Amino acid sequence: MSERLAQGDVVASGAYSVDRDRLVRYAGASGDFNPIHYRDDAARSVGLPGVLAHGMLTMGLAVQPVVERFGAARVLDYQVRFTRPVPVPPEGAVELHVEARVGRVDEEAGTARIDLTASVDGSTVLGKAQAVVSLA
Amino acid sequence: MPVAADLPGRSYPDTQPYLVGREKVREFARAVGSRDPLSLDVEAARAAGFADVVAPPTFAVVVQDLTLSQLLADETAGVDFSRVVHGDQRFTARRPIVAGDLLTGRMTVTSVKTLGGNAMVTSSTVVRDADDQEVVTAVSTLVVRGDA
Structure with missing residues (x-):
């Protein structure tokens, strides 16, 4: 696939609803059964305000706009910093908004770095969230 | 117990x-x-040249977690699970993971930095x-997190 990508272009975006149901599904899918991700008492016992989303769930969701645009097999590298925890209430849901912009195109290597902005309630929750995709 | 100096x-x-x-x-x-569809539909994955469905980019965490469990279970490492917060994460793929793969992970602790009473333990798991x-x-x- 050859396509013209220009630095700064928004190439994809998405919104993902995160509720307790999703946390339990991710726990089962990933094998991460740390109870701070599904039990308020366990979260409070280690000084947290309540249940938090798995950082790896947030990371997994945040790359999906890139996956939809380019396909899972073309993501060569993906990194994030976990800069802000995502509390998830017992009822209802929080919304993770993701915007994917072209950070850099490497014509020679046939790759592009896609920079992700992931936010909940207007605050970014991931830092240096970057995916490198193959354009070949 | 603090993180082991020779980690x-x-x-x-x-x-x-x-x-x-x-x-x-x-x-x-x-x-x-x-x-x-590459991750959800076997026929779509096969049509794209893969043997079976293709795992999402963060799936390797399943194998990485097995290696981190080794670190957390190592009493001489001094990494107390109840004080651990995930700081950052990166995956660098040579090829996508596909259903049917038999994967092993080998982890090495690459660095320990101290910052404001906290220890930042960086490890690399090769799958x-x-x-x-x-x-x-x-x-x-x-x-x-430190005691402070």
Whole structure:
């Protein structure tokens, strides 16, 4: 696939609803059964305000706009910093908004770095969230 | 107990082989909101040249977690799980993980930095397939909160 990508272009975006149901599904899918991700008492016992989303769930969701645009097999590298925890209430849901912009195109290597902005309630929750995709 | 001074450079044995199941890939893909036919539809994956469904980019965490469990279980490492927060994470893939892969992980602690009473423990897990070929490297920094 050859396509013209220009630095700064928004190439994809998405919104993902995160509720307790999703946390339990991710726990089962990933094998991460740390109870701070599904039990308020366990979260409070280690000084947290309540249940938090798995950082790896947030990371997994945040790359999906890139996956939809380019396909899972073309993501060569993906990194994030976990800069802000995502509390998830017992009822209802929080919304993770993701915007994917072209950070850099490497014509020679046939790759592009896609920079992700992931936010909940207007605050970014991931830092240096970057995916490198193959354009070949 | 503080993080062991001689932790950087420490490696752990290869994990037991992990067989990537088709339904596990689909379950993981649905859990992270994927709608990619490569991850959900065997026929779509085969049509694209893969042997089976393709795992999402963060799936290697399943094998990485097996190696981090080795670190957390090592009492001489001094990494107290109840004080650990995930600081950062990176996956660098040589090829996508596909259902049917038999994966092992080998982890090495690459650095320990102290910052404001916290220890930042960075480790690198190399995930290999049954042919001993490298599939993906997962690098993770765990922040171990100090007593303060």
